[in-house]
Amino acid sequence: MNNAGYPITRFAEYCGATHADIKFQTQIKHLVTDTRNYRHTAESVFFAIVGDIHDGHDFLGDIYRAGMRNFVISDRSKASLLPEANVLIVDDARAALQSLAAEHRRRFRYPVVAITGSNGKTVVKEWLFQLLQDDYHIVRSPKSFNSQLGVPLAVWAMNDMHDLAIFEAGISHPGEMENLQRILNPDIGIFTNIGPPHQENFPDLATKVAEKMKLFRDASILVYCRDHLPIAEEVNKSFRGKQLTWSFQTDADLRITSTSRSPEGIHLKGNFRGQPVETDIPFTDAASLENVCHCWALMLELTPHPQNTNRRIANLVPVAMRLEQLEGLNGCTVINDTYNSDINSLEIALDFLRRQGKNSDKVAIVSDIAQSGEDPRALYSKVADMIRIKGIGRFVGIGPDISSHREVFEGVSAMFYPNTDSFLADEPLSRFSREDILVKGSRVFAFERIVDVLQRKSHETVLEIDLVKVIDNLNRIRALLPPGVKIMAVVKAFAYGSGTHELARLLEYNRVDYLAVAYIDEGVALREAGITLPILVLNPENSGYAVMISHRLEPLIYGFRVLTLFRQALARRNVEGAYPVHLKIDSGMHRLGFDPDEMDALGEALAGDASLEVKTVFSHLAGSERPDFDDVTNAQLRTFEKATDALAKHLDAPFMRHILNSAGVMRHPGGLFEMVRVGLALHGLSGGRALRERLEPAASLRTVISQIRAVKAGDRIGYAPGQAPAVDSRIAVLPIGYADGLRRALGYGKGRVYVGGKFAPFIGGICMDMAMVDVTGIPCEEGDPVEIFGEHVTVYELAEAMDTIPYEVLTGISPRVKRVFLTE
Numbered sequence: 051m052n053n054a055g056y057p058i059t060r061f062a063e064y065c066g067a068t069h070a071d072i073k074f075q076t077q078i079k080h081l082v083t084d085t086r087n088y089r090h091t092a093e094s095v096f097f098a099i100v101g102d103i104h105d106g107h108d109f110l111g112d113i114y115r116a117g118m119r120n121f122v123i124s125d126r127s128k129a130s131l132l133p134e135a136n137v138l139i140v141d142d143a144r145a146a147l148q149s150l151a152a153e154h155r156r157r158f159r160y161p162v163v164a165i166t167g168s169n170g171k172t173v174v175k176e177w178l179f180q181l182l183q184d185d186y187h188i189v190r191s192p193k194s195f196n197s198q199l200g201v202p203l204a205v206w207a208m209n210d211m212h213d214l215a216i217f218e219a220g221i222s223h224p225g226e227m228e229n230l231q232r233i234l235n236p237d238i239g240i241f242t243n244i245g246p247p248h249q250e251n252f253p254d255l256a257t258k259v260a261e262k263m264k265l266f267r268d269a270s271i272l273v274y275c276r277d278h279l280p281i282a283e284e285v286n287k288s289f290r291g292k293q294l295t296w297s298f299q300t301d302a303d304l305r306i307t308s309t310s311r312s313p314e315g316i317h318l319k320g321n322f323r324g325q326p327v328e329t330d331i332p333f334t335d336a337a338s339l340e341n342v343c344h345c346w347a348l349m350l351e352l353t354p355h356p357q358n359t360n361r362r363i364a365n366l367v368p369v370a371m372r373l374e375q376l377e378g379l380n381g382c383t384v385i386n387d388t389y390n391s392d393i394n395s396l397e398i399a400l401d402f403l404r405r406q407g408k409n410s411d412k413v414a415i416v417s418d419i420a421q422s423g424e425d426p427r428a429l430y431s432k433v434a435d436m437i438r439i440k441g442i443g444r445f446v447g448i449g450p451d452i453s454s455h456r457e458v459f460e461g462v463s464a465m466f467y468p469n470t471d472s473f474l475a476d477e478p479l480s481r482f483s484r485e486d487i488l489v490k491g492s493r494v495f496a497f498e499r500i501v502d503v504l505q506r507k508s509h510e511t512v513l514e515i516d517l518v519k520v521i522d523n524l525n526r527i528r529a530l531l532p533p534g535v536k537i538m539a540v541v542k543a544f545a546y547g548s549g550t551h552e553l554a555r556l557l558e559y560n561r562v563d564y565l566a567v568a569y570i571d572e573g574v575a576l577r578e579a580g581i582t583l584p585i586l587v588l589n590p591e592n593s594g595y596a597v598m599i600s601h602r603l604e605p606l607i608y609g610f611r612v613l614t615l616f617r618q619a620l621a622r623r624n625v626e627g628a629y630p631v632h633l634k635i636d637s638g639m640h641r642l643g644f645d646p647d648e649m650d651a652l653g654e655a656l657a658g659d660a661s662l663e664v665k666t667v668f669s670h671l672a673g674s675e676r677p678d679f680d681d682v683t684n685a686q687l688r689t690f691e692k693a694t695d696a697l698a699k700h701l702d703a704p705f706m707r708h709i710l711n712s713a714g715v716m717r718h719p720g721g722l723f724e725m726v727r728v729g730l731a732l733h734g735l736s737g738g739r740a741l742r743e744r745l746e747p748a749a750s751l752r753t754v755i756s757q758i759r760a761v762k763a764g765d766r767i768g769y770a771p772g773q774a775p776a777v778d779s780r781i782a783v784l785p786i787g788y789a790d791g792l793r794r795a796l797g798y799g800k801g802r803v804y805v806g807g808k809f810a811p812f813i814g815g816i817c818m819d820m821a822m823v824d825v826t827g828i829p830c831e832e833g834d835p836v837e838i839f840g841e842h843v844t845v846y847e848l849a850e851a852m853d854t855i856p857y858e859v860l861t862g863i864s865p866r867v868k869r870v871f872l873t874e
């Protein structure tokens with residue numbers, strides 16, 4: 051996020067610095083809170099924020115060496131690490147960032163709209179932008195920057211060129227809204243709705259509503275729906291400004307009296323303060339309807355031309371909330387971001403491009419950028435700077451504006467095209483190979499056509515993995531661990547079917563401590579994708595030791611035979627220093643491992659061996675998710691502890707111990723030791739029932755209807771014997787079969803899919819590449835999306851119908867199913 055900035059001395063004052071060690075004068079324009087965001091210029095500053103999981107001070111040395119020269123820190127003793135930098139000492143770097151943002155916001159007189167509520171914040175913000183962008187130069191939160199950190203960063207983008215600001219504010223804990231109010235101090239508020247998300251931190255709904263209302267303390271106008279009674283009650287109790295209400299049911303400024311639906315949308319009629327009004331909205335779902343009504347009410351208040359309002363609402367386009375990462379042709383990865391094309395979201399997308407994806411060469415394809423009043427030459431110079439600073443190798447600019455400023459891209463390997471057609475006519479496929487490609491353009495450029503050309507074509511079944519949920523799950527697991535307990539993320543079997551390097555990248559970036567894979571090949575693939583974390587190989591075949599050693603992969607040693615073989619492999623290759631290995635003890639599952647009574651023999655075999663370093667000693671539980679196995683589990687924990695104690699007596703150097711898998715972490719905190727190994731919980735799933743609510747499933751499997759046919763009662767469907775419906779029926783054919791992982795056990799009504807808002811059972815057998823479902827009475831058409839599993843048909847339900855466990859459902863999805871990764 052950037053603006054014209056402040057001189058360092060003024061900046062120090064706004065941050066509330068108690069001490070400022072200024073070594074050189076500079077203008078601070080860029081705020082950096084993430085050490086992995088390499089925007090280091092004399093005009094950048096790093097805030098060393100102390101969070102629950104990370105302490106920014108731990109990274110000062112690295113980021114200083116990378117060239118950062120301005121710092122805001124709270125731990126004074128760390129200043130000596132930063133000899134040539136400007137160092138501002140504050141009590142708390144997060145609070146300093148918030149004070150800075152509040153000071154910055156205070157300089158601007160134009161109206162600030164703030165949106166809060168449980169759902170719809172980002173959509174309402176983006177739609178207001180779409181509706182008002184012809185009337186105003188708008189600054190708004192990028193993506194869903196709405197947190198204690200996101201809000202100050204969003205506010206920092208305000209500048210003199212704008213004349214309207216739209217920000218969103220979200221909280222998850224009591225007390226946070228006061229901070230956000232202080233920063234945003236909104237003139238106009240929108241309270242979208244109230245519902246269960248984050249309820250766990252609030253005693254009841256009324257408390258949560260009251261907390262959210264604090265955002266609007268000094269606002270002069272508040273938009274809300276009177277049908278949400280807890281909101282209406284709280285507004286009447288505590289809000290002093292002017293209420294701008296709407297309702298389907300009761301008297302309100304905007305009273306909606308009729309809604310008529312068609313397949314294309316909803317026609318609304320009503321009156322606004324007594325005057326008849328109507329509009330068409332191009333969506334049919336209830337959430338969109340509510341979101342539009344908030345926008346409509348505010349527009350009727352702000353604009354003198356209701357005719358305009360209707361046309362603009364009819365032209366609203368859906369908001370894609372996530373970037374998509376797709377597998378491209380020629381070994382490329384494609385990152386699809388057609389969300390919006392302002393400069394702040396470009397910076398976020400470029401950061402994502404830099405750290406995700408498997409290739410080291412990066413390309414950005416970017417359309418004209420929304421100008422929001424900024425001088426175009428200055429704007430495109432900023433774009434060119436970002437491309438240089440972020441190390442993007444090649445740049446493609448598409449559009450008349452960006453093309454006419456090509457001279458500011460001097461020194462960048464760049465190509466320009468006046469429009470999307472001319473780019474597509476230039477054989478783009480032949481130009482890209484083994485690169486990660488960001489495709490980012492505003493809607494009018496229809497960049498989805500570019501994505502279509504670049505991505506690997508496959509049938510229309512996709513496994514969608516929501517990376518944001520994976521991180522949420524990781525953080526939930528972290529919250530269960532005392533400080534110091536390390537996390538090994540298990541990414542064997544193609545990361546449980548989800549895509550190994552994509553998950554590994556994400557987990558490395560979010561600082562897990564270790565990775566585990568099943569086979570050497572999987573580890574090699576991770577090294578080739580640039581993963582530097584230590585990697586444990588759970589089944590190291592001895593034929594692969596040479597490759598393993600050359601890739602610095604760490605073997606599991608489970609017996610004396612492999613111990614000897616591995617030592618010989620090390621000796622043959624003259625490996626210098628002690629090589630990290632992991633010992634497995636069989637504490638009761640009776641799979642791989644040393645026997646607990648072999649510890650003395652093992653200790654003697656290892657004592658004095660300088661070629662090996664025992665990094666960790668571990669074991670595996672047979673039934674950690676099952677209450678009926680708790681006695682077995684407890685016995686395993688005791689056996690493991692005794693065995694490791696015995697082993698430790700023989701070894702000079704300490705080692706880490708680990709035994710808990712996902713369910714173990716949640717059910718057996720007595721067995722944490724120094725590290726835990728988690729796989730399934732990262733995907734938001736759990737073997738045992740008790741823990742299901744605490745996680746969020748990250749994967750969903752979708753397809754589309756290929757064809758719908760009418761069949762008569764008694765017609766047999768599918769291969770023999772087939773299944774005949776009792777009445778005349780509609781049958782939908784889906785392009786997914788047992789070769790994709792949809793097991794035959796689901797046929798003949800044992801399983802079901804979710805389509806057109808309803809469940810439809812499989813009819814007849816599941817074929818190799820196709821399956822049929824009975825959609826009689828369900829509103830759906832050819833080409834409509836179908837959920838195989840996801841929000842409605844859970845992985846658990848599917849596993850039960852297939853008589854298996856969630857692990858097998860995930861790992862059974864064939865590699866031919868395209869994986870799509872979503873991120874914020």
Ligand SMILES: *Cc1c(COP(=O)(O)O)cnc(C)c1O
Nearest residue numbers: 540670711712727728729730731
């Ligand atoms: C697969 C595996 C894990 C991970 O188990 P989850 O139940 O998925 O957390 C941990 N340890 C070992 C040895 C494994 O094979």
